[in-house]
Amino acid sequence: MDLSALEKEILEADLSTEEGRTAFQKRFLQKGGVLESLLAELRTLPPEARKARGQALNALREKARQRWEAAKQAYSTPLSTTPKPQDPTFPALRIQPGGRHPLSLIEGRIIRFFQRLGYTLATGPEIEDDWHNFSALNFEPDHPARDMQDTFFLDPAAGLLLRTHTSTVQVRVMERQKPPIRILAPGRVYRNETVSARAHVYFHQIEGLYVDEGVQTSDLKATLTSFVENFFGPGTPMRWRASYFPFTEMSAEVDIACLICHGAGCAVCKHTGWVEVLGCGMVDPAVFEACGIDPHRYTGFAFGLGVERLAQLLYTIPDLRLFGQNDLRFLQSFQGYGYAL
Numbered sequence: 001m002d003l004s005a006l007e008k009e010i011l012e013a014d015l016s017t018e019e020g021r022t023a024f025q026k027r028f029l030q031k032g033g034v035l036e037s038l039l040a041e042l043r044t045l046p047p048e049a050r051k052a053r054g055q056a057l058n059a060l061r062e063k064a065r066q067r068w069e070a071a072k073q074a075y076s077t078p079l080s081t082t083p084k085p086q087d088p089t090f091p092a093l094r095i096q097p098g099g100r101h102p103l104s105l106i107e108g109r110i111i112r113f114f115q116r117l118g119y120t121l122a123t124g125p126e127i128e129d130d131w132h133n134f135s136a137l138n139f140e141p142d143h144p145a146r147d148m149q150d151t152f153f154l155d156p157a158a159g160l161l162l163r164t165h166t167s168t169v170q171v172r173v174m175e176r177q178k179p180p181i182r183i184l185a186p187g188r189v190y191r192n193e194t195v196s197a198r199a200h201v202y203f204h205q206i207e208g209l210y211v212d213e214g215v216q217t218s219d220l221k222a223t224l225t226s227f228v229e230n231f232f233g234p235g236t237p238m239r240w241r242a243s244y245f246p247f248t249e250m251s252a253e254v255d256i257a258c259l260i261c262h263g264a265g266c267a268v269c270k271h272t273g274w275v276e277v278l279g280c281g282m283v284d285p286a287v288f289e290a291c292g293i294d295p296h297r298y299t300g301f302a303f304g305l306g307v308e309r310l311a312q313l314l315y316t317i318p319d320l321r322l323f324g325q326n327d328l329r330f331l332q333s334f335q336g337y338g339y340a341l
Protein backbone atom coordinates (compact mmCIF):
# COMPACT_ATOMS: atom_id res chain seq x y z
CA MET A 1 0.00 0.00 0.00
CA ASP A 2 1.17 3.47 -0.94
CA LEU A 3 2.10 5.20 2.30
CA SER A 4 2.31 8.69 0.84
CA ALA A 5 -1.45 8.62 0.06
CA LEU A 6 -2.07 7.54 3.66
CA GLU A 7 0.12 10.33 4.96
CA LYS A 8 -1.79 12.88 2.93
CA GLU A 9 -5.03 11.51 4.34
CA ILE A 10 -3.71 11.78 7.92
CA LEU A 11 -2.55 15.34 7.47
CA GLU A 12 -5.64 16.62 5.70
CA ALA A 13 -8.55 14.83 7.38
CA ASP A 14 -11.25 17.18 8.61
CA LEU A 15 -11.24 16.92 12.40
CA SER A 16 -13.47 19.89 13.11
CA THR A 17 -16.58 17.74 13.54
CA GLU A 18 -17.41 15.01 15.98
CA GLU A 19 -17.99 12.52 13.13
CA GLY A 20 -14.71 13.44 11.47
CA ARG A 21 -12.81 12.77 14.66
CA THR A 22 -14.52 9.44 15.32
CA ALA A 23 -13.79 8.22 11.79
CA PHE A 24 -10.16 9.36 12.09
CA GLN A 25 -9.78 7.55 15.38
CA LYS A 26 -11.17 4.30 13.97
CA ARG A 27 -9.06 4.39 10.82
CA PHE A 28 -5.71 5.42 12.21
CA LEU A 29 -5.53 4.86 15.95
CA GLN A 30 -7.56 1.80 16.89
CA LYS A 31 -7.15 -1.93 16.55
CA GLY A 32 -8.63 -2.97 13.25
CA GLY A 33 -7.64 0.33 11.70
CA VAL A 34 -5.51 0.59 8.57
CA LEU A 35 -2.19 1.31 10.37
CA GLU A 36 -2.64 -1.58 12.77
CA SER A 37 -3.25 -4.04 9.97
CA LEU A 38 -0.27 -2.75 7.96
CA LEU A 39 1.93 -3.20 11.03
CA ALA A 40 0.61 -6.73 11.46
CA GLU A 41 1.53 -7.47 7.84
CA LEU A 42 5.21 -6.66 8.55
CA ARG A 43 5.75 -10.21 9.67
CA THR A 44 5.03 -11.48 6.21
CA LEU A 45 7.72 -9.30 4.59
CA PRO A 46 11.27 -10.43 3.85
CA PRO A 47 13.54 -9.35 6.79
CA GLU A 48 15.54 -6.82 4.72
CA ALA A 49 12.38 -4.87 3.81
CA ARG A 50 10.85 -5.05 7.28
CA LYS A 51 12.92 -2.38 9.03
CA ALA A 52 12.36 0.50 6.62
CA ARG A 53 8.63 -0.26 6.27
CA GLY A 54 8.27 -0.55 10.06
CA GLN A 55 9.92 2.81 10.65
CA ALA A 56 7.74 4.48 8.02
CA LEU A 57 4.56 3.04 9.54
CA ASN A 58 5.59 4.07 13.06
CA ALA A 59 6.28 7.60 11.82
CA LEU A 60 2.80 7.69 10.29
CA ARG A 61 1.23 6.44 13.51
CA GLU A 62 3.03 9.18 15.39
CA LYS A 63 1.71 11.84 12.99
CA ALA A 64 -1.81 10.51 13.39
CA ARG A 65 -1.48 10.69 17.19
CA GLN A 66 -0.20 14.23 17.08
CA ARG A 67 -3.07 15.38 14.84
CA TRP A 68 -5.50 13.65 17.10
CA GLU A 69 -4.09 15.34 20.25
CA ALA A 70 -4.11 18.75 18.57
CA ALA A 71 -7.73 18.32 17.43
CA LYS A 72 -8.78 17.26 20.92
CA GLN A 73 -7.24 20.45 22.30
CA ALA A 74 -8.79 22.68 19.67
CA TYR A 75 -12.31 21.33 19.47
CA SER A 76 -13.27 19.55 22.63
CA THR A 77 -13.22 22.46 25.10
CA PRO A 78 -16.08 24.90 24.36
CA LEU A 79 -14.62 28.37 24.77
CA SER A 80 -17.80 29.92 26.16
CA THR A 81 -17.72 27.88 29.34
CA THR A 82 -14.32 29.20 30.32
CA PRO A 83 -15.06 31.38 33.35
CA LYS A 84 -13.89 34.99 32.95
CA PRO A 85 -12.26 36.59 35.95
CA GLN A 86 -14.42 39.36 37.44
CA ASP A 87 -12.94 42.84 37.62
CA PRO A 88 -14.63 44.71 40.47
CA THR A 89 -12.97 48.00 39.49
CA PHE A 90 -14.61 48.01 36.03
CA PRO A 91 -16.95 51.05 35.77
CA ALA A 92 -20.68 50.21 35.84
CA LEU A 93 -22.83 50.82 32.75
CA ARG A 94 -24.91 53.98 33.18
CA ILE A 95 -28.61 53.25 33.43
CA GLN A 96 -30.61 55.82 31.48
CA PRO A 97 -34.06 56.16 33.04
CA GLY A 98 -36.86 57.15 30.69
CA GLY A 99 -39.29 59.98 31.20
CA ARG A 100 -42.58 61.20 29.85
CA HIS A 101 -42.61 63.45 26.81
CA PRO A 102 -43.37 67.06 27.81
CA LEU A 103 -46.56 67.01 25.74
CA SER A 104 -47.77 63.95 27.67
CA LEU A 105 -46.95 65.68 30.94
CA ILE A 106 -48.98 68.76 29.98
CA GLU A 107 -51.84 66.74 28.53
CA GLY A 108 -51.98 64.73 31.76
CA ARG A 109 -52.13 67.88 33.87
CA ILE A 110 -54.95 69.38 31.83
CA ILE A 111 -56.93 66.14 31.84
CA ARG A 112 -56.53 65.71 35.62
CA PHE A 113 -57.84 69.23 36.25
CA PHE A 114 -60.99 68.74 34.18
CA GLN A 115 -61.57 65.22 35.47
CA ARG A 116 -61.93 66.74 38.93
CA LEU A 117 -64.78 68.85 37.48
CA GLY A 118 -66.52 65.72 36.20
CA TYR A 119 -65.34 65.68 32.58
CA THR A 120 -64.73 62.30 30.95
CA LEU A 121 -62.48 61.53 27.97
CA ALA A 122 -63.70 61.05 24.42
CA THR A 123 -61.69 60.25 21.30
CA GLY A 124 -62.33 60.09 17.57
CA PRO A 125 -60.56 59.42 14.25
CA GLU A 126 -57.84 61.66 12.80
CA ILE A 127 -59.11 61.04 9.27
CA GLU A 128 -62.47 62.76 9.21
CA ASP A 129 -65.21 63.78 6.83
CA ASP A 130 -66.45 67.22 5.93
CA TRP A 131 -69.55 66.81 8.07
CA HIS A 132 -67.78 66.29 11.39
CA ASN A 133 -64.97 68.77 10.76
CA PHE A 134 -67.02 71.56 9.16
CA SER A 135 -70.67 71.21 8.20
CA ALA A 136 -72.09 70.03 11.53
CA LEU A 137 -70.09 72.81 13.17
CA ASN A 138 -71.98 75.45 11.21
CA PHE A 139 -69.34 76.16 8.57
CA GLU A 140 -71.43 77.10 5.47
CA PRO A 141 -70.16 75.44 2.25
CA ASP A 142 -68.59 78.65 0.96
CA HIS A 143 -67.95 80.22 4.30
CA PRO A 144 -64.56 81.95 4.42
CA ALA A 145 -64.05 80.44 7.86
CA ARG A 146 -63.14 77.16 6.12
CA ASP A 147 -59.98 78.96 5.11
CA MET A 148 -59.19 79.86 8.72
CA GLN A 149 -57.89 76.36 9.16
CA ASP A 150 -55.63 75.32 6.30
CA THR A 151 -56.96 71.88 5.72
CA PHE A 152 -55.16 68.84 4.33
CA PHE A 153 -57.76 67.27 2.04
CA LEU A 154 -57.13 63.56 1.44
CA ASP A 155 -59.87 62.75 -1.00
CA PRO A 156 -61.94 65.79 -1.96
CA ALA A 157 -64.44 63.64 -3.86
CA ALA A 158 -65.17 61.53 -0.77
CA GLY A 159 -64.87 64.61 1.45
CA LEU A 160 -62.07 63.00 3.48
CA LEU A 161 -59.56 65.20 5.30
CA LEU A 162 -57.21 65.27 8.25
CA ARG A 163 -59.12 66.83 11.13
CA THR A 164 -58.12 70.41 11.83
CA HIS A 165 -59.50 70.38 15.36
CA THR A 166 -60.95 67.91 17.85
CA SER A 167 -64.32 69.68 17.73
CA THR A 168 -65.07 66.68 15.46
CA VAL A 169 -65.18 64.51 18.58
CA GLN A 170 -67.70 66.85 20.19
CA VAL A 171 -69.99 66.40 17.17
CA ARG A 172 -69.60 62.62 17.34
CA VAL A 173 -70.45 62.57 21.06
CA MET A 174 -73.47 64.86 20.67
CA GLU A 175 -74.78 62.71 17.82
CA ARG A 176 -74.92 59.60 20.01
CA GLN A 177 -75.37 60.90 23.54
CA LYS A 178 -77.99 63.24 24.98
CA PRO A 179 -77.23 65.88 27.66
CA PRO A 180 -75.94 66.26 30.25
CA ILE A 181 -72.62 66.00 28.41
CA ARG A 182 -69.27 66.88 29.92
CA ILE A 183 -66.38 65.63 27.80
CA LEU A 184 -62.76 66.35 27.06
CA ALA A 185 -61.40 65.50 23.60
CA PRO A 186 -57.59 65.30 23.47
CA GLY A 187 -55.82 64.46 20.24
CA ARG A 188 -53.61 65.32 17.31
CA VAL A 189 -54.81 67.74 14.65
CA TYR A 190 -53.36 68.81 11.29
CA ARG A 191 -53.05 72.11 9.47
CA ASN A 192 -51.23 72.98 6.30
CA GLU A 193 -48.84 75.56 7.69
CA THR A 194 -45.23 76.33 6.93
CA VAL A 195 -43.14 74.65 9.63
CA SER A 196 -41.34 77.21 11.77
CA ALA A 197 -40.46 77.90 15.39
CA ARG A 198 -44.09 78.97 15.93
CA ALA A 199 -46.13 76.64 13.70
CA HIS A 200 -46.19 73.02 12.65
CA VAL A 201 -48.26 70.84 10.34
CA TYR A 202 -49.61 68.93 13.32
CA PHE A 203 -50.15 69.78 16.94
CA HIS A 204 -52.21 68.58 19.88
CA GLN A 205 -55.43 69.97 21.22
CA ILE A 206 -57.69 69.34 24.13
CA GLU A 207 -61.18 70.54 23.52
CA GLY A 208 -63.92 70.51 26.13
CA LEU A 209 -67.70 70.53 25.89
CA TYR A 210 -70.32 71.03 28.57
CA VAL A 211 -74.01 70.80 27.62
CA ASP A 212 -76.95 70.79 30.00
CA GLU A 213 -80.05 72.79 30.88
CA GLY A 214 -79.20 76.29 32.03
CA VAL A 215 -75.45 76.40 31.26
CA GLN A 216 -74.44 80.07 31.16
CA THR A 217 -71.56 82.25 30.06
CA SER A 218 -70.65 82.74 33.70
CA ASP A 219 -70.07 78.95 33.99
CA LEU A 220 -67.68 79.12 31.08
CA LYS A 221 -65.83 82.06 32.58
CA ALA A 222 -65.56 80.47 36.02
CA THR A 223 -64.37 77.13 34.63
CA LEU A 224 -61.69 78.55 32.36
CA THR A 225 -60.49 81.18 34.85
CA SER A 226 -59.93 78.50 37.45
CA PHE A 227 -58.17 76.32 34.86
CA VAL A 228 -55.76 79.12 33.90
CA GLU A 229 -55.04 79.94 37.55
CA ASN A 230 -54.50 76.29 38.35
CA PHE A 231 -52.21 75.79 35.39
CA PHE A 232 -50.15 79.00 35.39
CA GLY A 233 -50.51 80.00 39.04
CA PRO A 234 -52.99 82.14 41.00
CA GLY A 235 -53.14 85.77 39.93
CA THR A 236 -51.77 85.15 36.41
CA PRO A 237 -52.86 88.23 34.40
CA MET A 238 -55.60 87.20 31.92
CA ARG A 239 -57.67 89.04 29.38
CA TRP A 240 -60.78 87.99 27.49
CA ARG A 241 -61.13 89.09 23.89
CA ALA A 242 -64.23 88.84 21.76
CA SER A 243 -63.55 86.53 18.80
CA TYR A 244 -65.28 84.51 16.11
CA PHE A 245 -65.83 80.78 15.56
CA PRO A 246 -68.65 79.45 13.35
CA PHE A 247 -69.69 76.94 16.02
CA THR A 248 -69.99 79.28 18.99
CA GLU A 249 -72.03 82.39 19.58
CA MET A 250 -70.59 84.45 21.69
CA SER A 251 -66.98 83.52 20.99
CA ALA A 252 -63.91 84.57 22.91
CA GLU A 253 -60.18 84.04 23.18
CA VAL A 254 -58.19 84.18 26.39
CA ASP A 255 -54.72 85.70 26.59
CA ILE A 256 -52.31 85.55 29.48
CA ALA A 257 -49.37 87.83 30.16
CA CYS A 258 -46.36 86.43 28.30
CA LEU A 259 -44.43 84.20 30.68
CA ILE A 260 -41.36 84.31 28.51
CA CYS A 261 -40.65 88.07 28.49
CA HIS A 262 -43.06 89.08 31.31
CA GLY A 263 -44.57 91.79 29.17
CA ALA A 264 -41.33 93.30 27.87
CA GLY A 265 -42.05 91.97 24.37
CA CYS A 266 -40.54 88.95 22.61
CA ALA A 267 -40.99 86.83 19.50
CA VAL A 268 -43.40 84.41 21.21
CA CYS A 269 -45.88 87.19 22.13
CA LYS A 270 -45.11 89.09 18.93
CA HIS A 271 -44.02 92.01 21.12
CA THR A 272 -47.50 92.53 22.56
CA GLY A 273 -46.79 91.15 26.04
CA TRP A 274 -49.86 88.85 25.70
CA VAL A 275 -50.17 85.28 24.42
CA GLU A 276 -53.37 83.54 23.39
CA VAL A 277 -53.89 80.31 25.34
CA LEU A 278 -57.41 79.20 24.43
CA GLY A 279 -60.51 79.74 22.32
CA CYS A 280 -64.00 79.27 23.68
CA GLY A 281 -67.64 80.21 23.40
CA MET A 282 -71.29 79.27 23.92
CA VAL A 283 -72.31 76.48 21.52
CA ASP A 284 -74.23 77.89 18.54
CA PRO A 285 -77.84 76.58 18.46
CA ALA A 286 -77.28 75.55 14.81
CA VAL A 287 -74.67 73.02 16.00
CA PHE A 288 -77.16 71.52 18.48
CA GLU A 289 -79.70 71.20 15.71
CA ALA A 290 -77.21 69.50 13.39
CA CYS A 291 -76.45 66.96 16.15
CA GLY A 292 -80.06 66.30 17.12
CA ILE A 293 -80.05 68.18 20.43
CA ASP A 294 -82.96 70.52 21.26
CA PRO A 295 -81.51 74.07 21.27
CA HIS A 296 -84.56 75.42 23.11
CA ARG A 297 -83.95 73.14 26.04
CA TYR A 298 -80.15 72.96 26.25
CA THR A 299 -77.26 75.40 26.26
CA GLY A 300 -73.56 74.71 26.57
CA PHE A 301 -70.04 75.93 26.22
CA ALA A 302 -66.96 74.65 24.41
CA PHE A 303 -63.29 75.46 24.58
CA GLY A 304 -60.10 74.48 22.82
CA LEU A 305 -56.57 74.39 24.26
CA GLY A 306 -53.34 73.94 22.33
CA VAL A 307 -51.10 71.54 24.23
CA GLU A 308 -47.84 72.68 22.55
CA ARG A 309 -48.67 76.31 23.29
CA LEU A 310 -49.26 75.63 26.98
CA ALA A 311 -46.12 73.48 27.24
CA GLN A 312 -44.11 76.17 25.47
CA LEU A 313 -45.21 78.83 27.92
CA LEU A 314 -44.89 76.74 31.05
CA TYR A 315 -41.46 75.33 30.22
CA THR A 316 -40.18 78.35 28.24
CA ILE A 317 -39.52 76.40 25.03
CA PRO A 318 -38.36 78.68 22.23
CA ASP A 319 -39.08 76.44 19.24
CA LEU A 320 -42.14 74.24 18.62
CA ARG A 321 -40.14 71.88 16.42
CA LEU A 322 -38.31 70.56 19.48
CA PHE A 323 -41.43 68.62 20.48
CA GLY A 324 -41.23 66.37 17.43
CA GLN A 325 -37.51 65.78 17.04
CA ASN A 326 -36.96 63.22 19.81
CA ASP A 327 -33.63 64.79 20.69
CA LEU A 328 -32.55 63.00 23.87
CA ARG A 329 -30.97 66.16 25.31
CA PHE A 330 -34.37 67.89 25.11
CA LEU A 331 -36.38 64.92 26.37
CA GLN A 332 -34.02 64.23 29.28
CA SER A 333 -34.48 67.75 30.58
CA PHE A 334 -38.03 66.72 31.61
CA GLN A 335 -37.03 63.64 33.58
CA GLY A 336 -37.61 65.28 36.91
CA TYR A 337 -41.19 66.24 36.10
CA GLY A 338 -42.74 62.91 37.05
CA TYR A 339 -44.39 60.05 35.27
CA ALA A 340 -48.06 60.19 36.17
CA LEU A 341 -50.51 60.88 33.39
Ligand code: PHE
Nearest residue numbers: 165167279280281302303304
Ligand atom coordinates in the same frame (compact mmCIF):
# COMPACT_ATOMS: atom_id res chain seq x y z
N1 PHE B 1 -61.95 74.41 17.43
C1 PHE B 1 -61.28 75.69 17.65
C2 PHE B 1 -59.93 75.66 16.95
O1 PHE B 1 -59.40 74.63 16.75
C3 PHE B 1 -61.06 75.98 19.10
C4 PHE B 1 -62.34 76.19 19.82
C5 PHE B 1 -62.99 75.14 20.43
C6 PHE B 1 -62.91 77.43 19.90
C7 PHE B 1 -64.19 75.33 21.09
C8 PHE B 1 -64.10 77.64 20.57
C9 PHE B 1 -64.72 76.58 21.15
O2 PHE B 1 -59.42 76.68 16.61
